[in-house]
Amino acid sequence: MKIAVMGAGAVGCYYGGMLARAGHAVTLIGRPQHVAAIRREGLWLDTQSFQARVELDASESPSAVAGAQLVLFCVKSTDTESAGAQIAPHLAADALVLSLQNGVDNAERLQAGLRQQVAPAVVYVATEMAGPGHVKHHGRGELVIGPEAARDDIVALFRAAGVPLQVSDNVVGALWAKLILNCAYNALSALAQLPYGRLVQGVGVEAVMADVVQECLAVAAAAGVDVPGDTREAVRRIALTMPTQFSSTAQDLARGKPSEIDHLNGYVLRRGAALGVPTPVNRVLHTLVRLVEAGRHPAQAAV
Template sequence: MNIAVMGAGAVGCYYGGMLARAGHAVTLIGRPQHVEAIRRDGLLLDTRTFRQHVRLEASTEVNAVRGADLILFCVKSTDTEIAADEMKPHLKPQALVLTLQNGVDNAERLQARLSQVVVPTVVYVATEMAGPGHLKHHGRGELVIATTAASEGIAKTFAEAGIPTQVSDNVIGALWMKLILNCAYNALSAITQLPYGRVVPGESVEGVMRDVVQECVAVAQAGGVRLPGDAWQVVAGLVQTMPTQYSSTAQDLARGKRSEIDHLNGYVMRKGESLGVPTPVNRTLFALVKLIEARQATAA
């Protein structure tokens, strides 16, 4: 299969690299420092089970999506519309677009810009770019994709590449469950610049996380979302599988980059306001991250 990865950061490089390793023609579209290293040496997949340089195409140009049958859309939620508009003229009419992003509304926002089929996808993976062209995998790696005519075939392709993939008719519920995980962990890891395994045992942290989860569940239920399981149990269990992981929000702040907090705790805050559900703890975490971003912007 001909596959393009739009926004090949840590998530995109992991899935693109795994698919290339399985023999698919993959093009990563990403930042110059990574593209240069990948063109020279291949993508270093440094996973929990193997370490290997994988040869694949890489480009800094959006037009590299041309000819792709499948696009893994991995840009930051803040860049969804801009990236969609840049990509649109180069897409095959029959191309399939999977949204491998944080947040719950990216597929809807993307579909409003594109005529191609957009498939909401939930990502559970702990990764980081440890250096130019160096993908470090800390754990997990499974996907949940929405039900479409092509979904079973895509799931089979991914599974054969070592990517466990489930097709679900309740992807919105799964997206909300992932959002709740992100709301519980991301801001706390970002504000403290600590990995999950050091955040969770902190004094009074469990109470804060429980409050976040309770608010998120109340907003989801008020919006008619059916959550697939007990949200607190899912949140409490995550640290066991990813103790050394820093949240993507923490990684963004550490690099002086704008985070996705508007689409995490900020989204829950705004959705709660529209539904009449109070979200004071999510609001507080959102405000604190925004203050850090503002301080860094001023310092720059």
């Protein structure tokens, strides 16, 4: 299958690399330094179970989605609309666009600007770009999709590539479950610049996380969302299954980049306000991350 990855950062490179290694024609669309390295040497896929140099195409241009039957949409939540507009003129009429993004409303926002089918995928993977063209995998790697995206060929290609795939009738609830994990860990990991395993050892951290989870569950319930599973246990286990992982927000702040905090704790804050549910702990975490960002990006302070 011909596959394009729009936004070939850590998540996009990991899944694109796994699919290319399985024999699919994959094009990564990303930043110049990564594109140059991949064109020159291939993608270095450094996982917990194997290391491999994978040959695939790479481009800086959104037009490289042309002809792809499957597009993995992996840009930051803040760039959803703009990146969607960039690929819209080039998408094949029958392309399936999978949103592999943090947050709960990206697929909906993306669908508003595209004629092609857009479906959300919930991503559970710990990964980072360790250098140009070098993706480092720290743990997990499963995806959750809804029935609307669960075509036989899509399910088969991911599973054959070694990517665990679950089909859920409650993908909205699964998105919220992932959002709650992000709200519990991302801001704290970013502010402390600590990986998950060390973070949870901090005095008072588990209590703060419990407060965040409670607020998020209250907002979800008010919104009529059924969050599956034992959320509190899932939060606890993240530190065990991804002990060396820094949150994406931590990585963004460390590199001086704007984060997705407005689409994580900030989203819960806004939804809570609209539904009359107090979210004071999420408010504090959101505010603190925004303050750090404003200090590094003064022009964004009023955004």
